[in-house]
Structure formats: structure tokens, C-alpha cells
Amino acid sequence: MDDDHSILQKPLSQLIADQLKKKIWNKEIEFGERLLESDLAESFDVSRSTIREALKILEIEELVISKARKGTYVATFTEKDLDEIIELRTLIETTAFSKALPKIEACHFNALEKITKEMKIKAQAQDWKALFDLDVQFHRYVVDLCDNSRIIKIYDSLQVQIRTFLMHLDQYYSSFHSFYEEHQALLEALKTKDSSVVKEKVKNHIVYVEEKILGRKEVEDDKVIPNQK
Amino acid sequence: MDDDHSILQKPLSQLIADQLKKKIWNKEIEFGERLLESDLAESFDVSRSTIREALKILEIEELVISKARKGTYVATFTEKDLDEIIELRTLIETTAFSKALPKIEACHFNALEKITKEMKIKAQAQDWKALFDLDVQFHRYVVDLCDNSRIIKIYDSLQVQIRTFLMHLDQYYSSFHSFYEEHQALLEALKTKDSSVVKEKVKNHIVYVEEKILGRKEVEDDKVIPNQK
DNA sequence: TGTTTGTCGATTGTCGACAATGATTACCCT
DNA sequence: AGGGTAATCATTGTCGACAATCGACAAACA
Structure with a gap:
């Protein structure tokens, strides 16, 4: 439906990768x-080589795995x-936030507050998708200040x-308002x-997300989560 | 070693990637x-497509970067x-070691001791290359017990x-003996x-490596080992 | 009947050629 | 002569075809 035969500034393979991701x-x-590969080539109307490159891109992003x-x-x-x-995210994000701390100026707080306020609005509008985007935006904004490109890259990959x-969950288990309050906190x-x-708050926040959004209860030693449909 | 016209079980592109890495x-x-790409294709006597795939592999390993x-x-x-x-390695390795801790049994200690003893021998023989391999082996052995494939993958990437x-340093600044003692500790x-x-020891160890091996600080009684080749 | 082996189709791996794009040079205009 | 613009060249991006390999099915043998 979205015909991308317009002016391509980016490699076709990258566009295909993006579409596949979507x-x-x-x-x-x-x-x-x-x-x-052949089916994808036909459906996207490009050559198999292009599909191949697109798949390699997705492999870098760890969205697909390919065995020889x-x-x-x-x-x-x-x-x-x-x-x-979740474990890795906790580790990376507590570190990143902690590292970002001394670099945060007033302007950064303003930006973050703007995002948070926007959350409040979207929460009232019960616009889950917008909230999710704002969530990513918020966290990414802070992480970006940590001054370690490798940590940032890992965070992006996790994100x-x-x-x-x-996106594959059938339903979310979060209340819109608590979602906003969390980021306010x-x-x-x-x-x-x-x-x-x-660090403590970040850790706490991620646990919150785990429990509420994913509908997980307390994490016990044995995994007793009925996730299968 | 060089001629790969033998039976290839692995994709050619992977072999090329390995050779490029070397x-x-x-x-x-x-x-x-x-x-x-064209030069590489000629020098390896393969097509450009193969070189392209090899480069993508190296890109995943973060050894090369490619701009569109x-x-x-x-x-x-x-x-x-x-x-x-170094910062990321400290973070990842302290976490991995800490996580591995409860899983370490007697047999693991035996394996680690074997590696350490081997280090002592190689230290006396002043075989730097062997020592380096043993070093990697030691750390990787523990990290492997941490039970988080993503952390392991990051560690490998860092390694x-x-x-x-x-490999690009002209010389190493470590004393062979202290190298052994470090791992013993x-x-x-x-x-x-x-x-x-x-965690404290791992952190300490990595700082040690930073200062001694990389020569970031002057070390008094150590030899300077020329990096051959 | 059960196991091995050979053949065939499907799919990935590799190839060389063509197209699109960026960089470089040569040219023209003021 | 200098600066901007058009021709050119080098290099990456894309393509369709061929080759190598894997999996499944069928045939032969015990």
C-alpha cells in the first residue's frame, strides 16, 4: 500500500528492512x-540480493536469526x-542514568518535563501507542546523556x-494514569x-513495567507464568 | 591455511570475514x-557479493563500520x-561474575585452577601469546556461567x-609474573x-589491565614486551 | 519390514553485469 | 582568474542467473 518508489535517499535494502520490521x-x-528469500523478493518486487541485505540488517538488530x-x-x-x-535493561539503564546524572542541566529537565506532561495528556486520552512512544523518548533522552556510545547502542538494541x-502482546495490563505517575517519579x-x-528508582520502575505491563506477578524462583495461548 | 578450494562447510563469506579479521x-x-569492495574481491578472488556479505559479518562484530x-x-x-x-567491560564482567558465583561448583574451580597453573608455566616461559589466550579463556569460562546469553554476547563482542x-599495540607493558598473580587473586x-x-576484585583487575597492559600509567619494574609482527 | 542409498526439488550461496549515486575534474561564464 | 556548473569517473547498490547444498521421498537391498 505504501509505495516507496519515490526518491530513495536510503538504500533500498534499508527500506525493506524497515518495512519488514513494521x-x-x-x-x-x-x-x-x-x-x-524468494518469497520476500517477489512480494517486495526486488531482487533476492536486496532481500538478503535487508535480512542482514535485521540480523544486526537481532530481530531475526539466520543459520547457514x-x-x-x-x-x-x-x-x-x-x-x-529485563536483567540487562536494568543493568544498562541504571548505569546510563547514573552516568547521565552529572550532565543533566536545567534545559534537560525542561525537555523531560515536557515529555512527562505530554504523557499526562495522552494518558487522559487513553492513547496507549502515543504513551509508549513517549516512554521510549523519555528513557532514551536520559540514556543519550551517558556519554558512552556502546551503552547507548546496547540500550537501543534492547529497546x-x-x-x-x-507489540506481540494481546493486551496490556497497565493503567494509563499510573504510567504517567511512574515517569513523574x-x-x-x-x-x-x-x-x-x-538507580533504585530505575530498578523499581523496570520491575513496575515488568509486572504491570507484562502482567507478571512477583518473580518467583520458578517461572509460573502462563504465557501460552 | 590460505587456499580454500578444499571442501567448504561454511559459507565462503564467513571464511573471508575470518581472514579479513586476521x-x-x-x-x-x-x-x-x-x-x-572491488579490490577485496580481486585479492580474495571472489565476487563482490561475497565480499559484501563478509563485510556485513564484520559489521555485526563491530570491526568495521560502513556508511551508505x-x-x-x-x-x-x-x-x-x-x-x-573498559567501562562497559567492568560493568558486564562484574555482573557476569557475580551472577556466575552461585553456579560455580568444585569442578569449575578445578578447571579455573588448571588454567591458572598453565598461566604460571607460560609466565615462566615468557610466552605472551599463550598467556593472552589463557586470560581470555579464564574470563570467558566464568562469564559463560552467568546464564544470560545477551550478557555473554556483549562480553564476546567486547573481547x-x-x-x-x-593486537595493534606496539608493545605490552606487563610483567609476566604479576599477570599470573592477578588471576590467582x-x-x-x-x-x-x-x-x-x-565485584571489587574484578573491577580492580580490569583497572590493573588498563594500567599495566596498555601502559596508561608508568610501571617501574616491568619489562617492555615488543609486539611481534 | 526396516534400513540404506540415490535422485529430485527447494532454497541458500555465489557470480558477473548493469544502474544509481558521490566525488573529481574540466570547462565556461562573468 | 575565480567560482560555479557540467561532464567523467570511481564506487556502491541492485539485479537476474547459475552453482552448491540440504531435506524429503522413493527405490533397492537385507
């Missing part, structure tokens, strides 16, 4: 599904994957994976300029 | 050098990059980058099974 996010392509001579498949997310992602996972924590306070 | 490590290709329509270049390592890598950097720390002790 298709995965829109559940037009399921987890674990095999991505057949066995094809490439959309990455699957098990409970274990989710645990890993893509989280988004992919969220996060902002307040940042304003204390106290590293340990911030 | 070339970078052997300083046959310098940092920041442009990798011209501007070519791909060998990644450069500035002081800032080194700082970033590749560190190796790339080290690391092993002792692990045996305490105390998370904070381990």
Missing part, C-alpha cells in the same frame, strides 16, 4: 516464522529471553527487542541528583 | 583504512573508545574489540563466594 511489529509476520543454509527466522521470545532482557515483544528521582536514589 | 589483527590492514554509499572502513579506536570499552586493540576472590568481594 510487518513483524504488526504481527503480519509471526515469531519464529521462516523468512523465505537453513534459512532465516524471526527471533522468538521465550520467558527466558524476557528475563534476560527494539522490547518493542517487538510488546522517575523525573523527581533525577532531580535529587543522588545516584543511588536514581 | 588481516586486521596482523596489522596488514590499518585502523580506519577504507575497504574497497560512502564505503566501509575498519573501525578506529580512540582513547574515548578505549574508555568506553573481540579488546583483542583488536591489543581473582580465583581466590571467587572462592570466597562473596559477591561484593568478587
